[in-house]
Amino acid sequence: MARMPSAERRRQLTEAAIAVMARDGVARATTRAIAAEAGVSLSVFHYCFDSKQELVESVITAITDHSVTVVKRALRPRDTLAETVRAGFQAYWDHVRAHPEEHMLTYELTQYALRRPGFEHLARRQYEAYGATFAELIDELRRSRGFRLRVPVTVLARYLAAVTDGLTLDHLVLGDDEAWAGVLDTVTAHVVGLVDDGASP
Structure with missing residues (x-):
C-alpha cells in the first residue's frame, strides 16, 4: 500500500465513509466496511480517526x-x-x-x-x-x-x-x-x- 500524507488519507477514508453510509446507513457503517471501501487496513483507519x-x-x-x-x-x-x-x-x-x-x-x-x-x-x-x-x-x-x-x-x-x-x-x-x-x-x-x-x- 502506497504511503500517503495523513490529511489525504483522512479525505480518502471520509469519502469511503460517505459511500458506505449512503449505501448501508450510518448505524450500520462499520469501521471494517469503511476501511475495505477505502482499500486500507483497520490500523490505518484507527490511525486517522480516534x-x-x-x-x-x-x-x-x-x-x-x-x-x-x-x-x-x-x-x-x-x-x-x-x-x-x-x-x-x-x-x-x-x-x-x-x-x-x-x-x-x-x-x-x-x-x-x-x-x-x-x-x-x-x-x-x-x-x-x-x-x-x-x-x-x-x-x-x-x-x-x-x-x-x-x-x-x-x-x-x-x-x-x-x-x-x-x-x-x-x-x-x-x-x-x-x-x-x-x-x-x-x-x-x-x-x-x-x-x-x-x-x-
Whole structure:
C-alpha cells in the first residue's frame, strides 16, 4: 500500500465513509466496511480517526463542502443579481438531482447525532455550518456587487439554510422535477426582494 500524507488519507477514508453510509446507513457503517471501501487496513483507519464521532464530523464537513464547491463555481458575476442568485440555486439543485443518496445521508446523519448520546453537538455543528456557509456566500456576493440587505446577513443565512434544507427533503420525498424551475424562480425572487431599493440588483 502506497504511503500517503495523513490529511489525504483522512479525505480518502471520509469519502469511503460517505459511500458506505449512503449505501448501508450510518448505524450500520462499520469501521471494517469503511476501511475495505477505502482499500486500507483497520490500523490505518484507527490511525486517522480516534472515534466514530470524529469520523461523523468529517463526513458532515465533506458533504457540505461538496455542495458549497459547486455553488461557488456557479456564483460568478452575471448581468443581474437575480441571474447570479438563480445560477447558485440551480447549481445546488443539479447537485441534489445528481447525488440524491448523499443529500439523503445528511438527514440521516442529523437524526443519528440527535439520538445518540454524546453526538448531539454534531447535529448542532452541522446546521451551524449550513448557516455559516450561506453567510459566507452572501458576503461574497455583497462585496462583488455592492448591495445592501434589508435583513442582517445572519438572519438571511439561517433562513436560506432552512429553506434549502426543506426544499431538498421535499424533492427527496416527492420528486417532481418539472415543478422545480418555478420553485427556484420563486426563491430567487424572494431573495432578490430583500435587497435595498436603493441598491442596484
